[in-house]
Amino acid sequence: MCVKPENSHLSRIQEAPDPPLNRRCSSGFQVYVQTFGCQMNEYDSRRVIVSLASRGACLTNRLHRADVIFLNTCCVREKAEQKAFSFLGRLRHLKMRNPAVKIIVAGCLAQQMGDLLLTRFEHVDLVVGTQGFSTVGRLLDELRHSPVKIAHLPESDPEWDIPCPPSGGTPECPVSASVTIMQGCDNFCTYCIVPYVRGREKSRPSRLILEEIQGLVDSGTREVVLLGQNVNSYGRGLDEQTDFAQLLRRIHAIPGLLRIRFTTSHPKDLTDALIRSLAQLPKLAKHLHLPFQAGSDKVLERMGRGYTAGEYLEKIQNLREACPDIALSADVMVGFPGETDEDFQATLRLMETVRFDTLFSFRYSDRPGTKSSQFPGKVDEDVKAKRLRELQAVQELITLEKQRAEQGKVREVLVEGPSKAASNGQMSGRTMQNRIVNFQGSAGLRGKTVHVRIVSAFSHSLRGELLPSQ
Ligand code: SAH
Numbered sequence: 118m119c120v121k122p123e124n125s126h127l128s129r130i131q132e133a134p135d136p137p138l139n140r141r142c143s144s145g146f147q148v149y150v151q152t153f154g155c156q157m158n159e160y161d162s163r164r165v166i167v168s169l170a171s172r173g174a175c176l177t178n179r180l181h182r183a184d185v186i187f188l189n190t191c192c193v194r195e196k197a198e199q200k201a202f203s204f205l206g207r208l209r210h211l212k213m214r215n216p217a218v219k220i221i222v223a224g225c226l227a228q229q230m231g232d233l234l235l236t237r238f239e240h241v242d243l244v245v246g247t248q249g250f251s252t253v254g255r256l257l258d259e260l261r262h263s264p265v266k267i268a269h270l271p272e273s274d275p276e277w278d279i280p281c282p283p284s285g286g287t288p289e290c291p292v293s294a295s296v297t298i299m300q301g302c303d304n305f306c307t308y309c310i311v312p313y314v315r316g317r318e319k320s321r322p323s324r325l326i327l328e329e330i331q332g333l334v335d336s337g338t339r340e341v342v343l344l345g346q347n348v349n350s351y352g353r354g355l356d357e358q359t360d361f362a363q364l365l366r367r368i369h370a371i372p373g374l375l376r377i378r379f380t381t382s383h384p385k386d387l388t389d390a391l392i393r394s395l396a397q398l399p400k401l402a403k404h405l406h407l408p409f410q411a412g413s414d415k416v417l418e419r420m421g422r423g424y425t426a427g428e429y430l431e432k433i434q435n436l437r438e439a440c441p442d443i444a445l446s447a448d449v450m451v452g453f454p455g456e457t458d459e460d461f462q463a464t465l466r467l468m469e470t471v472r473f474d475t476l477f478s479f480r481y482s483d484r485p486g487t488k489s490s491q492f493p494g495k496v497d498e499d500v501k502a503k504r505l506r507e508l509q510a511v512q513e514l515i516t517l518e519k520q521r522a523e524q525g526k527v528r529e530v531l532v533e534g535p536s537k538a539a540s541n542g543q544m545s546g547r548t549m550q551n552r553i554v555n556f557q558g559s560a561g562l563r564g565k566t567v568h569v570r571i572v573s574a575f576s577h578s579l580r581g582e583l584l585p586s587q
């Protein structure tokens with residue numbers, strides 16, 4: 118089943134129609150799914166939905182209708198954690214009105230807090246850690262028969278790598294589907310909680326990845342997004358001798374698959390082989406997400422990132438030489454402990470040198486158990502806010518200039534479906550460089566690649582004119 122939880126905003130969702138699965142479903146219980154955090158969490162939620170659907174569950178986008186509320190959480194930054202807390206707070210009332218509703222909290226925050234979550238939010242029924250996604254269905258069965266509160270945080274999930282079925286409920290598979298190729302992280306950047314809550318890095322056997330992608334393609338998927346905290350180290354620790362560049366080549370050979378994207382790459386592990394693949398494999402999207410985090414060598418060293426700003430810039434130069442049309446995005450943070458104004462200026466300089474197409478920028482926050490939470494030199498929240506505003510203003514201009522530079526160009530667009538913003542027959546898709554393009558076109562173009570001339574540019578999307586097919 119390819120069900121993607123569509124509910125990212127509580128208030129909006131309460132008004133939204135139910136997903137197709139619900140309309141086709143006349144019996145069973147109703148599940149409301151809310152996913153916070155990264156794409157890997159979205160993927161894990163999809164696996165849980167599949168397992169619940171096999172037990173008769175229907176998805177609902179209306180909270181008050183739900184028999185089960187499944188919350189998949191993130192704790193990578195304080196703000197992410199606050200989002201989950203505030204959502205949970207709002208559920209208290211709902212549980213009072215309907216004590217039969219079962220509330221499940223899973224994912225990274227669940228792993229971090231364990232049964233503390235049950236104490237702090239007494240209306241939560243089940244807490245499931247990051248190695249417990251495959252057990253949610255079974256635990257829910259138990260819970261529905263004997264209403265005890267459980268915090269389940271197993272050490273490993275023996276079923277984590279089993280291919281997720283491509284169909285089994287919804288009529289349509291997404292044109293673009295995510296596939297997790299590895300879990301966890303061994304990098305232990307000093308600020309990051311991911312290795313603690315997601316565990317040590319492990320790669321999924323290539324056979325299982327290929328099997329899953331083949332299933333998706335057979336069901337109509339045309340693009341896969343390969344996910345991992347550090348995809349460039351794919352293959353380490355597997356019995357088979359393989360690496361990321363080799364995996365890409367094997368996926369590339371799947372007939373019917375039109376595009377491949379991946380995220381995230383760590384600059385220290387970006388190899389020449391991968392740079393060559395970006396230049397040589399035509400199905401590989403011409404876009405790389407390469408977080409740099411900071412522009413000051415002193416800060417990078419204290420973050421434990423394993424590269425200098427100069428080394429990062431050199432990789433970017435090599436990439437652009439090999440693949441001139443490549444779009445670049447990155448993550449960066451401000452206010453790491455000890456970050457001075459001068460360090461911050463180095464971050465701005467790096468951004469202005471690279472001129473990223475898109476940049477995700479964050480305010481540093483202490484995460485429990487990480488090394489940097491013990492570092493001296495904590496930066497004032499006001500200073501962090503000011504630096505973030507300044508950085509975002511600089512980037513906004515660059516992003517807009519980059520978007521405007523697309524005007525007049527003809528781009529190949531993979532059509533994902535009707536445009537979200539427009540109800541007037543506009544279709545939406547992405548260029549190889551990962552830019553969203555809306556254009557007038559028929560619904561039959563879904564899943565196809567078309568050529569579009571870009572006519573206008575906005576910060577987050579482009580408008581185009583469909584060209585006749587050659
Ligand atoms: N594996 C990816 C990123 C995972 S987390 C990588 O290595 O790049 C996503 C982003 O959250 C990070 O790139 C970083 O910019 C940000 N982040 C992680 N921990 C943070 C913290 N304690 N405070 C603020 N931002 C943080």
Ligand code: SF4
Nearest residue numbers: 302304305306309311
């Ligand atoms: Fe966190 Fe660093 Fe691993 Fe990314 S590479 S998940 S930032 S520890």
Ligand code: F3S
Nearest residue numbers: 154155191192193225
């Ligand atoms: Fe968040 Fe966990 Fe992903 S902490 S970023 S949901 S791996």
